[in-house]
Amino acid sequence: MALQEKLTKTAALTGNEAAAQAMRQIHPDVVAAYPITPQTEIVQLYSTFVNDGIVHTEYVAVESEHSALSATIGAAAAGARSMTATSSNGLAYMWEMLYIAAGLRLPIVMPVVNRALSGPINIHCDHSDTMGARDAGWIQIYSENAQEMYDNLIQAVRIAENPDIMLPVMVTMDGFIISHGMENVELLPDRAVEEFIGEYRYPYALLDIENPRTIGPLTLQDFYFEHKRAQADAVVKAKTVILKVGEEYGQLTDRSYELIESYRMEDAEYALVVLGSTAGTAKYVIDELRQDGEKYGLVKIRVCRPFPAVRLGEVLSRVTAVGVMDRADSFSGEGGPIFAEVRAALYGVSHRPHCINYIYGLGGRDIGPDLIRSAALDIKSLKDGSESDSLVRYLGVRE
Amino acid sequence: MTNMLEIRWHGRGGQGAKTAALLLAEAAAAAGKHVQAFPEYGPERMGAPVVSYNRISDTPITLHSAVLSPGYVAVLDPTFIGSIDFTAGMPENGALLVNTDTPALQLRERLGLQNDSIKVYTIDATGISEANIGRPIPNTSMLGAMVAVAQVMELDDLLQDTERRLEKKFHDRPRLIQGNLAAITQAYKEVECR
Amino acid sequence: MTESSQTKNLLKDHVIIDKAIEPNAGWRDLPIGAVIPKGGTSRQFTTGDWRTIRPVWSPEKCIHCHRCWLYCPDMCWVSEDKKIQGVDLTNCKGCGICANVCPTKVHAIEMHPEDTKTEHTAGED
Numbered sequence: 001m002a003l004q005e006k007l008t009k010t011a012a013l014t015g016n017e018a019a020a021q022a023m024r025q026i027h028p029d030v031v032a033a034y035p036i037t038p039q040t041e042i043v044q045l046y047s048t049f050v051n052d053g054i055v056h057t058e059y060v061a062v063e064s065e066h067s068a069l070s071a072t073i074g075a076a077a078a079g080a081r082s083m084t085a086t087s088s089n090g091l092a093y094m095w096e097m098l099y100i101a102a103g104l105r106l107p108i109v110m111p112v113v114n115r116a117l118s119g120p121i122n123i124h125c126d127h128s129d130t131m132g133a134r135d136a137g138w139i140q141i142y143s144e145n146a147q148e149m150y151d152n153l154i155q156a157v158r159i160a161e162n163p164d165i166m167l168p169v170m171v172t173m174d175g176f177i178i179s180h181g182m183e184n185v186e187l188l189p190d191r192a193v194e195e196f197i198g199e200y201r202y203p204y205a206l207l208d209i210e211n212p213r214t215i216g217p218l219t220l221q222d223f224y225f226e227h228k229r230a231q232a233d234a235v236v237k238a239k240t241v242i243l244k245v246g247e248e249y250g251q252l253t254d255r256s257y258e259l260i261e262s263y264r265m266e267d268a269e270y271a272l273v274v275l276g277s278t279a280g281t282a283k284y285v286i287d288e289l290r291q292d293g294e295k296y297g298l299v300k301i302r303v304c305r306p307f308p309a310v311r312l313g314e315v316l317s318r319v320t321a322v323g324v325m326d327r328a329d330s331f332s333g334e335g336g337p338i339f340a341e342v343r344a345a346l347y348g349v350s351h352r353p354h355c356i357n358y359i360y361g362l363g364g365r366d367i368g369p370d371l372i373r374s375a376a377l378d379i380k381s382l383k384d385g386s387e388s389d390s391l392v393r394y395l396g397v398r399e
Numbered sequence: 400m401t402n403m404l405e406i407r408w409h410g411r412g413g414q415g416a417k418t419a420a421l422l423l424a425e426a427a428a429a430a431g432k433h434v435q436a437f438p439e440y441g442p443e444r445m446g447a448p449v450v451s452y453n454r455i456s457d458t459p460i461t462l463h464s465a466v467l468s469p470g471y472v473a474v475l476d477p478t479f480i481g482s483i484d485f486t487a488g489m490p491e492n493g494a495l496l497v498n499t500d501t502p503a504l505q506l507r508e509r510l511g512l513q514n515d516s517i518k519v520y521t522i523d524a525t526g527i528s529e530a531n532i533g534r535p536i537p538n539t540s541m542l543g544a545m546v547a548v549a550q551v552m553e554l555d556d557l558l559q560d561t562e563r564r565l566e567k568k569f570h571d572r573p574r575l576i577q578g579n580l581a582a583i584t585q586a587y588k589e590v591e592c593r
Numbered sequence: 594m595t596e597s598s599q600t601k602n603l604l605k606d607h608v609i610i611d612k613a614i615e616p617n618a619g620w621r622d623l624p625i626g627a628v629i630p631k632g633g634t635s636r637q638f639t640t641g642d643w644r645t646i647r648p649v650w651s652p653e654k655c656i657h658c659h660r661c662w663l664y665c666p667d668m669c670w671v672s673e674d675k676k677i678q679g680v681d682l683t684n685c686k687g688c689g690i691c692a693n694v695c696p697t698k699v700h701a702i703e704m705h706p707e708d709t710k711t712e713h714t715a716g717e718d
Contacts, residue, residue, distance in 0.1 A: 012421075012424050012429075012436070104626040104628075123440070177437070181437035182421055182424045182437065183434065204628045211631070213629055215626070215629075217629055223623065224627075227627045230625060284462050366465045
């Protein structure tokens with residue numbers, strides 16, 4: 001299917017097509033990428049745009065993900081707006097370069113299509129890949145559907161390149177469920193995206209030969225700590241910038257974005273905390289429960305890095321019980337990564353709700369309305385002391 | 400949410416079950432519907448059984464889980480009969496659309512469907528495709544028949560959108576475009592119910 | 594990709610370029626990402642204190658072939674009017690390359706341990 005024809009305002013696109021369209025409109029100077037299921041289609045489509053002369057990007061076909069991000073880092077440091085994309089083991093193979101991109105403060109934007117990490121080998125969705133990379137110093141934005149993937153990628157450019165931030169951003173969508181599922185997507189005109197993201201501004205471009213400079217020097221006991229402190233500060237400041245960009249994007253599209261999305265939380269007594277495509281299915285369940293007169297709400301974590309602890313504390317301190325859904329296990333023996341962080345966020349609130357963990361959907365295991373409903377009804381039975389029985393519950397696994 | 404259509408397509412790798420779901424979603428989206436189309440990914444081999452799905456609704460669809468009880472099921476390959484339970488999960492009054500030249504009543508017997516809770520529709524999609532396009536690829540014919548059975552949209556809207564998209568793909572082969580449109584129209588009109 | 598006017602503004606507002614990086618600078622006063630925002634800064638890093646042996650030059654033997662001048666990795670050898678004037682030890686690590694490349698028959702450079710007094714070392718040690 002030629003994608004050119006789909007450039008009307010609304011189109012039916014797969015998540016990968018939506019991501020490729022966002023990249024086409026962002027029009028980076030350099031894309032260096034290596035294919036991996038289920039991300040392949042994004043870079044395949046983008047290389048087609050390059051081949052057809054639709055974009056004037058320098059496309060670097062590399063031999064691995066480690067090289068993909070290395071080349072992207074080099075290009076970004078040279079002064080080029082640079083992107084790559086990956087999934088799962090590809091992200092794992094980028095590992096050391098992830099930290100370097102963040103430590104050098106290079107504003108790279110990278111779509112990541114969530115896929116379970118091997119082994120056993122699996123190609124389907126869970127969040128073990130990006131959850132493992134959550135402390136690499138990148139901003140992380142999770143998308144519920146193809147539209148959000150498109151919207152988040154465009155916003156990510158503004159967030160990454162903000163002079164106060166200058167951090168790489170990974171924007172995720174669920175593998176196959178979103179990446180290969182076709183949905184209605186509203187696309188902005190090319191010019192609107194161009195104006196929204198503005199010109200690339202990296203202040204230390206290596207190709208600026210009149211101002212020679214060194215990027216990536218050795219810092220030891222003398223300076224490393226100060227640079228990490230500055231990096232931590234940028235992550236904190238990112239919260240404000242993400243909100244501002246999300247609001248501005250809302251003025252452009254009627255779709256504004258925050259760090260979290262509260263769904264029917266106004267008078268909720270029970271809440272689920274979810275991220276990714278499962279949030280959509282959970283909304284369907286919340287609607288059904290509400291029809292039955294049950295006071296349930298949903299909190300979707302959109303931005304996982306920086307972690308919106310204060311906002312979560314605000315909305316969750318009003319409920320009796322919270323079920324935190326993790327599509328990854330941390331193997332700490334104490335539940336999934338989101339659970340640990342949500343519980344930590346609740347430590348400081350005056351009214352602390354019961355809070356338990358549901359680990360679900362590993363390796364692409366389907367998570368339908370019935371399973372989510374069973375978890376929702378489960379948290380209703382929580383009483384003082386009852387959590388200690390099983391703080392961490394596995395949803396949809398065969399016993 | 401009650402007005403949401405859920406469709407399951409059964410085909411073999413290479414027959415276009417995935418494409419049929421994508422074409423339907425695109426056409427329905429162009430007609431103003433909210434849509435989803437997604438395949439069930441497994442070993443992707445020519446000839447291996449494959450399944451794909453649609454959700455079509457007048458209101459936004461937030462569900463991102465598997466389709467477990469499709470109101471409509473399309474079977475692109477008659478050789479599946481006897482080996483796959485097409486009716487799995489189908490609700491009362493579900494509709495089964497099969498590509499076969501066997502009359503619907505006879506097919507119902509062969510499938511062992513005793514009661515009338517599931518409607519059975521048949522269409523000789525392969526025959527129609529061969530006659531109109533010159534190739535035994537049944538997906539556009541099945542698309543026409545499914546649009547009629549599930550009343551997804553008007554035939555004219557489907558033809559218009561399909562023509563627009565085929566023109567991009569086969570701009571140098573106008574006979575192929577006209578053949579596909581004729582196949583869709585014939586299948587839309589001839590689909591038989593029992 | 595080249596610097597636009599926008600970038601120049603950004604440089605002014607957000608980037609510390611001209612200011613020397615002070616050894617005791619706090620995290621707010623450092624360029625982001627540990628960038629060293631100007632060139633030639635290695636001059637500030639004197640490597641002379643790495644040295645345990647030093648080149649001792651005999652001007653009367655020197656034929657001014659300039660091999661030492663050419664091969665020295667730290668540009669320590671001083672030349673004026675096509676004549677070697679001596680060695681500036683500020684950045685001399687004592688690697689001995691100069692003595693090694695000095696033609697055998699000339700033998701104008703010898704390496705001597707740092708703790709011995711030697712004469713004929715040009716330059717200000």
